[in-house]
């Protein structure tokens with residue numbers, strides 16, 4: 001049955017070469033934990049991507065209830081967490097996943113560093129990876145304001161003041177981030193837009209570039 | 224097809240089953256969370272007071288305003304939500320009709336179209352109802368207007384939940 005559906009679609013769209021090109025390739029022995037257990041360090045990139053997928057999915061579901069408005073933001077988070085079935089779980093996935101994503105990203109970066117995989121011809125993918133890192137930090141920073149509680153508010157104040165300490169352009173960055181003179185209604189609205197539209201789009205674009213480069217260049221050789 | 228399970232098939236089913244199990248463990252909470260409003264029971268409404276006294280109820284429908292308090296998710300308007308009922312007496316009994324059109328939910332008005340005297344009229348698709356709430360055959364609505372339960376206490380009209388049809 002599934003087979004028949006697949007064949008029907010494949011006959012018309014010719015999808016087999018597409019996924020074969022993505023998925024059908026040898027995993028070299030030195031990155032396969034089944035051969036050398038220590039090769040598990042090569043899993044961290046994939047694990048980072050997996051957590052990002054969880055963040056995107058759980059974030060989409062949170063957005064069904066969350067309202068980016070200073071009057072309703074906190075009540076809506078309180079409602080989705082305490083009065084909806086599985087609310088604490090879905091919010092928990094997003095809350096803890098945000099930290100796990102950064103930890104995985106960091107471990108992945110350490111692996112790339114200590115295996116020397118950033119060297120020519122892969123230096124550009126190191127740069128793409130750094131951009132991914134900054135976008136992820138941006139997602140964490142903007143998402144943290146959204147529950148609109150005291151912790152959120154003061155964390156954002158601190159972050160904005162750090163940005164304001166940049167020489168010359170600091171005050172402009174701060175005003176841009178706040179969308180005005182204070183951390184308030186406009187800040188929450190633009191942090192929400194950055195958090196759910198701009199930064200995820202940037203992240204997906206960068207991840208696409210990251211993965212295309214990996215396929216073009218292959219995984220780096222054994223130590 | 225051979226009766227024996229090939230090694231390839233066995234592995235496909237095992238890995239597929241494990242992956243499916245893990246994926247559903249991840250997706251179940253999110254889907255359950257999203258459909259919670261469908262599974263929640265609506266709160267039962269109580270009788271609320273109106274400004275109308277029993278003596279004011281006549282044979283011709285009058286619009287009566289009343290205020291209900293309900294929570295819409297995390298939001299509850301502090302001043303409540305104002306609702307309307309069309310109230311009149313029929314054979315000595317109090318009738319309170321809901322103004323929500325049974326076609327597609329617009330709001331009906333009493334005697335508001337000069338063409339259709341002494342009828343409830345809905346401007347959206349020209350739905351019409353007789354005074355007792357029965358839909359005029361040949362107009363869009365397929366059912367009569369809903370009725371509110373009513374009570375008189377201390378000479379005042381109270382409006383309750385909708386009667387089940």
Ligand code: HEM
Pocket residue numbers: 052055056057058059060062063066077091094095097098099101136139140141143144145146147195196197200
């Ligand atoms: C790698 C990606 C992401 C990271 C690191 C991240 C991080 C965060 C963080 C730290 C919070 C604060 C949560 C809390 O303290 O409980 C948050 C909240 C939120 N995020 Fe994300 N997020 C990501 C992607 C997304 C995406 C793609 C969406 C939607 C399309 C989204 C929607 C939301 C919403 C609606 C909230 C507010 C609800 C709440 O506070 O529980 N997030 N995010």
Ligand code: FES
Pocket residue numbers: 324325326327328329330345346347348349350363364
């Ligand atoms: S909604 Fe009243 S006639 Fe269509």
